[in-house]
Amino acid sequence: MKYLILSFSVLWTVGCSDPIPLEATDSPTPEDLASHSEEFRTEVIEVTEGVHVAVGFALANAILVEGENSNIIIDTTGTVETAREVKEIFDTINSNPVEAIIYTHNHADHTYGATVFAEDSNPEIYAHSSTAEYLSRVIGILRPIISSRSNRMFGNALPKEQVENNGIGPFLEIGRDGRKPGLLYPTKTFTDKLKFEVGGIEVELFHAPGETNDQLFVWLPGKKALFPGDNFYKTFPNLYTIRGTPYRDLAGWVNSIDMMRYLEPEFLVPSHTRPLEGKEKINKLLTTYRDGIQFVHDQTVRLMNLGFGPDEIAEQLILPKHLGDSPYLKEFYGSPAWSAKNVFSGYLGWFDGNPSTLKPLPKKEEAENFIKLVGDWDDLFLIAEQSYIEGKFQWSLQLTDYLLRVRPADEKTELLRQSCLIALGNKESNPNSRYYYLSSAAQLDKDYQESDILLPDIEVIKKYPIESMMDSLKVNVIPEKSIDKNIQLLFTFTDSSKVFSVFLRKGVLEVQPFLISGSSVQVTSKEEDLKAILSGIKSLPISLVNGTLQIEGSRTDLLTFFTSLRN
Numbered sequence: 001m002k003y004l005i006l007s008f009s010v011l012w013t014v015g016c017s018d019p020i021p022l023e024a025t026d027s028p029t030p031e032d033l034a035s036h037s038e039e040f041r042t043e044v045i046e047v048t049e050g051v052h053v054a055v056g057f058a059l060a061n062a063i064l065v066e067g068e069n070s071n072i073i074i075d076t077t078g079t080v081e082t083a084r085e086v087k088e089i090f091d092t093i094n095s096n097p098v099e100a101i102i103y104t105h106n107h108a109d110h111t112y113g114a115t116v117f118a119e120d121s122n123p124e125i126y127a128h129s130s131t132a133e134y135l136s137r138v139i140g141i142l143r144p145i146i147s148s149r150s151n152r153m154f155g156n157a158l159p160k161e162q163v164e165n166n167g168i169g170p171f172l173e174i175g176r177d178g179r180k181p182g183l184l185y186p187t188k189t190f191t192d193k194l195k196f197e198v199g200g201i202e203v204e205l206f207h208a209p210g211e212t213n214d215q216l217f218v219w220l221p222g223k224k225a226l227f228p229g230d231n232f233y234k235t236f237p238n239l240y241t242i243r244g245t246p247y248r249d250l251a252g253w254v255n256s257i258d259m260m261r262y263l264e265p266e267f268l269v270p271s272h273t274r275p276l277e278g279k280e281k282i283n284k285l286l287t288t289y290r291d292g293i294q295f296v297h298d299q300t301v302r303l304m305n306l307g308f309g310p311d312e313i314a315e316q317l318i319l320p321k322h323l324g325d326s327p328y329l330k331e332f333y334g335s336p337a338w339s340a341k342n343v344f345s346g347y348l349g350w351f352d353g354n355p356s357t358l359k360p361l362p363k364k365e366e367a368e369n370f371i372k373l374v375g376d377w378d379d380l381f382l383i384a385e386q387s388y389i390e391g392k393f394q395w396s397l398q399l400t401d402y403l404l405r406v407r408p409a410d411e412k413t414e415l416l417r418q419s420c421l422i423a424l425g426n427k428e429s430n431p432n433s434r435y436y437y438l439s440s441a442a443q444l445d446k447d448y449q450e451s452d453i454l455l456p457d458i459e460v461i462k463k464y465p466i467e468s469m470m471d472s473l474k475v476n477v478i479p480e481k482s483i484d485k486n487i488q489l490l491f492t493f494t495d496s497s498k499v500f501s502v503f504l505r506k507g508v509l510e511v512q513p514f515l516i517s518g519s520s521v522q523v524t525s526k527e528e529d530l531k532a533i534l535s536g537i538k539s540l541p542i543s544l545v546n547g548t549l550q551i552e553g554s555r556t557d558l559l560t561f562f563t564s565l566r567n
């Protein structure tokens with residue numbers, strides 16, 4: 001034992017040098033963000049024989065792979081209009097019917113142009129087995145909040161000239177200029193790996209969790225071409241997105257990139273930003289990219305284990321210069337600091353470990369106490385104003401939180417807050433935070449109008465599973481309107497013969513997909529009609545009068561049910 005300790009101490013003195021301080025890379029500037037637009041020059045690029053990628057038409061690329069008598073489309077852009085623009089060009093290159101559409105993952109910017117590419121040939125839609133569920137989730141229970149946060153992050157409500165680009169594409173087309181969604185649900189799915197042939201082209205799909213859990217990559221062994229979806233593009237990856245996302249598993253993402261590296265692709269065609277060519281170059285870039293992700297993951301966990309909380313980790317986590325200098329890890333979309341917080345909450349949840357945050361004072365009480373420390377409300381306002389004048393925009397913004405908690409909607413504080421947000425936004429080079437600040441500033445204008453990014457669309461809703469629709473009702477119950485209610489309803493759908501028993505019980509909605517006797521009201525309709533009513537596309541009173549919705553039993557109970565739901 002003594003010998004062991006001794007040999008360690010010898011190693012220690014001989015083998016260890018002084019720690020090397022990590023050098024961070026320079027952050028990009030707003031001018032760099034403007035130059036990044038060059039990445040999205042509108043163009044259909046021939047990557048290698050028979051592989052064409054449409055860049056710059058939409059937030060995401062669409063890719064054409066030519067087969068002998070039929071073609072493959074990988075990702076479809078995000079609206080009918082952008083898909084149409086791309087399809088017309090693809091058709092001039094090769095007008096073979098589309099036999100397969102592949103979704104690299106569920107996000108709307110990859111899937112909502114599908115109807116256009118499918119219109120002449122009724123192709124199979126390939127995706128991971130979990131993609132359909134994620135598609136439904138975004139349309140379903142999270143639509144309102146994802147829509148409004150996406151709007152701010154993508155700057156969709158800002159004047160167009162204010163949006164330089166969105167880091168991974170020129171602009172988000174969804175929800176813009178009245179463009180329409182054209183979604184199709186997957187028809188062929190798989191769990192780990194799938195091989196098939198289309199038009200003489202051998203296709204391999206690999207499940208590759210990363211930016212989303214349902215992510216896949218496409219490998220064409222005959223062409224040595226790899227299509228990584230959103231697990232690789234030319235900016236620091238969005239290991240966390242500020243519009244809100246389920247936990248993104250960084251370790252899984254690294255594994256997925258490693259699977260790609262060891263296939264030794266000669267062509268790499270991401271679904272955002274431009275394609276790459278050259279085995280060595282691609283391997284080097286993929287290695288840098290996976291090292292960037294792994295560094296953030298591993299160092300966050302190391303600091304977590306030392307007892308640091310998410311904010312403290314985000315403050316001290318530095319992406320080393322050799323990684324941060326890579327043009328593929330510049331912060332034009334994701335951010336190491338946000339990602340560190342994602343890792344923390346993914347492993348440990350919301351509690352930062354500090355006992356003072358376990359049961360903090362209510363926000364308003366904290367603000368009142370804070371204001372007492374500096375004098376009164378007007379004193380704090382003067383400090384906030386002075387901070388703004390001195391260029392301390394973030395501090396001034398934080399002080400407006402206290403001021404507004406005590407005097408909500410105070411006009412001069414909102415004006416100061418707006419100035420802070422504009423100043424912070426104009427300094428930002430990360431488009432996500434840039435437009436989030438600027439949109440939040442615009443929202444403080446009295447005449448601000450935000451359009452709904454994922455507006456309920458009848459064609460999309462028709463394809464949305466009725467099970468998901470019935471399930472989404474649960475999170476729309478308003479307890480104040482239903483805390484004294486106890487109602488049982490039965491829904492029967494004539495077109496699918498499906499039946500749902502629904503209990504509204506004191507602020508909680510139970511939904512069961514089978515018949516339970518004892519309902520006080522029975523509703524009979526077509527699936528699509530109830531979906532349209534619940535989405536606000538059709539009116540409930542008119543549907544009751546014209547018989548679209550047929551009712552037996554207590555009308556009062558039915559109306560109580562509907563008025564207990566949001567909208």
Ligand SMILES: [Zn+2]
Nearest residue numbers: 060107109230
């Ligand atoms: Zn994407």
